[in-house]
Amino acid sequence: MSILVLADHHDGQLAGATAHVVAAAQQIADADGGDIDLLVAGENVGAIAEQAAKLDGVSRVRVADNGVYAHQLAEPLADLLAALADDYSHILASASTTGKNVLPRLAALKDVSPLSDILSVESADTFKRPIYAGNAIATVQSAETLKVLSVRATAFDAVGESNSAPIDTVDTVVDNRLSSFVGEELAQSERPELGGARVVISGGRGMGSGDNFKLLDGIADKLGAAIGASRAAVDAGFVPNDMQVGQTGKIVAPELYIAVGISGAIQHLAGMKDSKVIVAINKDEEAPIFQVADYGLVGDLFQILPELEQKL
Amino acid sequence: MKVLVAVKRVIDYNVKIRVKADNSDVDLTNVKMAMNPFCEIAVEEAVRLKEKGVASEVVVVTIGPKAAQEQLRTALALGADRALHIETDERVEALTVAKLLKRVVDDEQPGLTILGKQAIDSDNNQTGQMLAALTGLAQGTFASKVDVKDGTVDVTREIDGGLQTVSLKLPAIVTTDLRLNEPRYAKLPDIMKAKKKPLDVKTPAELGVELVAKLTQLKVETPAERQGGIKVASVDELIDKLKNDAKVIS
Numbered sequence A: 001m002s003i004l005v006l007a008d009h010h011d012g013q014l015a016g017a018t019a020h021v022v023a024a025a026q027q028i029a030d031a032d033g034g035d036i037d038l039l040v041a042g043e044n045v046g047a048i049a050e051q052a053a054k055l056d057g058v059s060r061v062r063v064a065d066n067g068v069y070a071h072q073l074a075e076p077l078a079d080l081l082a083a084l085a086d087d088y089s090h091i092l093a094s095a096s097t098t099g100k101n102v103l104p105r106l107a108a109l110k111d112v113s114p115l116s117d118i119l120s121v122e123s124a125d126t127f128k129r130p131i132y133a134g135n136a137i138a139t140v141q142s143a144e145t146l147k148v149l150s151v152r153a154t155a156f157d158a159v160g161e162s163n164s165a166p167i168d169t170v171d172t173v174v175d176n177r178l179s180s181f182v183g184e185e186l187a188q189s190e191r192p193e194l195g196g197a198r199v200v201i202s203g204g205r206g207m208g209s210g211d212n213f214k215l216l217d218g219i220a221d222k223l224g225a226a227i228g229a230s231r232a233a234v235d236a237g238f239v240p241n242d243m244q245v246g247q248t249g250k251i252v253a254p255e256l257y258i259a260v261g262i263s264g265a266i267q268h269l270a271g272m273k274d275s276k277v278i279v280a281i282n283k284d285e286e287a288p289i290f291q292v293a294d295y296g297l298v299g300d301l302f303q304i305l306p307e308l309e310q311k312l
Numbered sequence B: 001m002k003v004l005v006a007v008k009r010v011i012d013y014n015v016k017i018r019v020k021a022d023n024s025d026v027d028l029t030n031v032k033m034a035m036n037p038f039c040e041i042a043v044e045e046a047v048r049l050k051e052k053g054v055a056s057e058v059v060v061v062t063i064g065p066k067a068a069q070e071q072l073r074t075a076l077a078l079g080a081d082r083a084l085h086i087e088t089d090e091r092v093e094a095l096t097v098a099k100l101l102k103r104v105v106d107d108e109q110p111g112l113t114i115l116g117k118q119a120i121d122s123d124n125n126q127t128g129q130m131l132a133a134l135t136g137l138a139q140g141t142f143a144s145k146v147d148v149k150d151g152t153v154d155v156t157r158e159i160d161g162g163l164q165t166v167s168l169k170l171p172a173i174v175t176t177d178l179r180l181n182e183p184r185y186a187k188l189p190d191i192m193k194a195k196k197k198p199l200d201v202k203t204p205a206e207l208g209v210e211l212v213a214k215l216t217q218l219k220v221e222t223p224a225e226r227q228g229g230i231k232v233a234s235v236d237e238l239i240d241k242l243k244n245d246a247k248v249i250s
């Protein structure tokens, strides 16, 4: 049987996470055999399908291009996947807000128990996943014939882009009378995506205000970093929600993570403790963030940040 | 309009968990338990809808052991009108939870059902979406704003790129994100009053749902601990370490 991967995309671009999800699918295929199909669903997604066809390991890109799939609303997308599901042993998507929205709905339509946020493929039916904010790792075996899995992208290395898989069209058009798109407010940023950045610098409540987040800009520019935040900084209105790192925000695992004015609550650590190198800047030498930091600098961020920017 | 809220009893979010020595599960003996934080937000939202005159009644439901009635009483103290306890000591898979909740939705016919987006123990983020599928209703997940209109509800959702607003046909299912509201604390007189509010108990069998398990937890491990590192004394030392030891900047 084959494996279906739902491609993640936004703003007309294939999301970087998709190449990581295909890598997870590849591991299942290595264990179990089967081809990997990649489904691109949306409106005017031809260019995204072209990008998707380059991903190594993909046998075929399937394109469902219709207005009903615009904005990837859960109701039509789950219906579409359910209509295609009988040809597949596994259906995977990134554990992004789209994947988490759609996959459980699909699973219930097919009467199967899904697994969220898998970190590793142990075999075709056994996977590891984090529980309790990543403070424990469960190994779970699924007895379902159809396995529906969302994948933590940072836990798998992306596949290459030297393929040119054939692209074909899915004609299934579902009807959606339940939901409609009203609008969106998307953060515009020239910086790399948080989930895929090589360096991330995050600010917490200690930043004091949204204006002070500008102190991170110069450093982020010099390091090519994405900028993140703690929940406290988001709740206080310093920065928008899409910057939140943690159990309920984004999961990042960059080469270098710099936490500034962040205390290191377990819910924050859940989102960044797999980073290769962690730097903490905090004026409280007892702050728990120092327990996970490779390099800790105790001091006032308002003095340290300008100096760091200047000396980098 | 009736509003149904589903809540879960979980480990208190401040508790540092321990894995059992035999790696069979997380050790929950003598651990402080509480209502899942996202469920508190769900209760708060329902109570606010009632205070605004949008909701006529708030019904709260939980699935779990006898002790989970504590969380139902908390919800009643926060302003829910009555409670339903579906009692079982077994581990119930999210899909089965959704099936049980579907029976409750069939019986109660709520205009809106609100759940937390995820429980902080299993971190699944599945039940609301599955309930929506089983009931054939629209879903507004990860909500940071809920605006009930005539026959529809506008839900603003926290998505990876920012915020998305969708309009859902009512009845609908909503799951809460952290910024939907800030839950109130129950006052002592309300806690006393909650003891007298109706609380019904049913079993899964009475609802006609069989507890099947398709997922087997083979093992639970503590993740590799990060080795604490060193403190550096200055920005110069930090830059030197990052360049020459860690080699993550050039």
Ligand SMILES: Cc1cc2nc3c(=O)[nH]c(=O)nc-3n(C[C@H](O)[C@H](O)[C@H](O)COP(=O)(O)OP(=O)(O)OC[C@H]3O[C@@H](n4cnc5c(N)ncnc54)[C@H](O)[C@@H]3O)c2cc1C
Pocket: A203, A204, A205, A206, A207, A229, A230, A231, A232, A233, A244, A245, A246, A247, A248, A249, A250, A260, A261, A262, A263, A264, A265, A266, A267, A268, A271, A281, A282, A283, A284, A287, A299, A300, A301, A302, B013, B037, B038, B120
């Ligand atoms: C269900 C649930 C889910 C959650 N999910 C998340 C999540 O996804 N992500 C997340 O981040 N949190 C999450 N939280 C919240 C988490 O528990 C903490 O409250 C939050 O991470 C704290 O943010 P903070 O470290 O910025 O703030 P604080 O804990 O207030 O820490 C601020 C730090 O800044 C330091 N500081 C202050 N001024 C200065 C200065 N001038 N120079 C240097 N240092 C300074 C202080 O010493 C302190 O350590 C969640 C909580 C719950 C209950």
